[in-house]
Amino acid sequence: MTTDLFTPLSLGTLSLPNRIVMAPMTRARTTQPGDIPNQMMAQYYAQRASAGLIISEAAQISRQGKGYSFTPGIFTPEQVEGWKKVTDHVHQANGRIYCQLWHVGRMSHESFHDDGKPVAPSALSPDAQVWIVDPQTNVGQMIDCPLPRALEETEIKDIVADFARGARNAMDAGFDGVEIHGANGYLIDQFLRKSSNQRTDAYGGSQENRIRFLVEVCSAVAAEIGADRTGIRLSPYITQRNMADDEIIETMLKAAFELQRIGISYIHLSEADWEDAPTIPEQFRHDLREVYSGTIIVAGKYTKERGEQLLKDGLADLIAYGRPFIANPDLPYRFANKLALSTLDPDTLFGGSGKGYVDYPSLQR
Known part of the structure; x- marks a missing residue:
């Protein structure tokens, strides 16, 4: 049988009517x-409930984990209680929704931390910016991240x-499950890469040590709610935010082997979506299939045709589709009927109001 975007799929405890995922997007x-x-x-979110699965925008797991206004x-x-409104509306519209769990690590701002310092595996700058709203003007802008402080080993256990x-x-x-955010230069990703992790304790140095935090987080979440309700997002080929690492593919495949052992429901690959972004080698996709037999989600400027291929x-x-879902709440209907897509x-x-x-x-009627 030929598989396309409208072939149903079982994901953990859920039956998905199609294979179109609404990607997590900060709004x-x-x-x-x-x-x-x-x-x-x-x-x-209810407007977009025709997706096979919605993954919510990232939700910080603690005050320390916050990075954007x-x-x-x-x-x-x-x-x-606020999220209950969201999940109730999505379920009333016959949708399914996972919550993305987030700790940004060094991708943060001093105003969110009592000592003015975000935390990270090591005190290294991401050379990046986060979106911060000025409390006086209520206007948001991109602002440089400060130098973080390195986490103490006992603090790592607290974050797990x-x-x-x-x-x-x-x-x-x-929620129907959770997705752990381990991608795009945030805390878990920072532990994975030697460019951002220069620790000399059990969480740094070797690849096995650098995946330890990811494994502990996934194990703890799976033990808490069930591996069949647990997914993770990874971004092996994204290098911005000072995250380039010539060992990251080998490291990620070792991590995927451990995720297979834990039995999590899926791996979600965040692929770059800008024009000159690196192409994901097909060999990596085959290598990932070799070590991980669960569901694989991909996101990264996919068209209907490229996704189905x-x-x-x-x-x-x-x-998974991100920006197309913003301007096209009925994206599956438009794909099915070959209708033009609106532009966001x-x-x-x-930030802002309901506009946009x-x-x-x-x-869809």
Whole structure:
């Protein structure tokens, strides 16, 4: 049987009606103070419930894990109650939704930390910026990240526990599962790479030590809510934010072997989506299949046709779409009926009102 985007798939405890995933995308529209998910966010996600699976925007697992203004948390009772509105609306629209769990590590800003220092495996700058809203003007802009401080080993154990607690909170909020954010230069990714991890203890040095934090987080989350409700996002070929590492592919494949042992539900590959981004070698996709037999999701500027080709080749099981889902809440319907896609307004991506958020039209009736 030929597999396409509309072939159903079982994912853990869920039955997905199609293989189109709504990728996690930060939109920064929480209620303040408290970074609380709200009714407008519930409407936004429910509008896109025809996706086989929605993966929520990243939700920080602790105050320490925050890196951008107005992003949601999953660590206070008020945040959990806010997320319940989202999951209720998605489920009422016959959708399925996972919560992405996030600790940004050094990709943060001094205003979120009592001592003005984000945390990281090592005190190395990401040479990057985060989106911060000025409390005086309420206007957001990209601002340089400060130099982080290196985590103490005891603090690492606390963060592992925070991930497990975040997963439990997500289930209490009504999510169908969680995705651990281990990609794009955030904390777990920082531990994986020798360019950002220069520790000399059990969490640094060898590849086996550098994957230790990822393995501990995934094991703790799987023990808390079940491996069949646990996924992870990785970004092997993304190098910005001072993350280039000539060992990362070998390291990621070792990590994938451990993820197979833990039995997590899926690996989600975040592939670069800019014009001159590196191409993912087909050999890597085959190598990943060799060590990991679970579901593989890919995201990275995929068209309908390119996504279906990867499904037919057996190198992916689900295709995630990001920006096309912003401007096309009925993306699966448009794909199925070969309808034109609307274009998003880039000026409304982060923060603001319902404009550029819940007002994109649906052609599905």
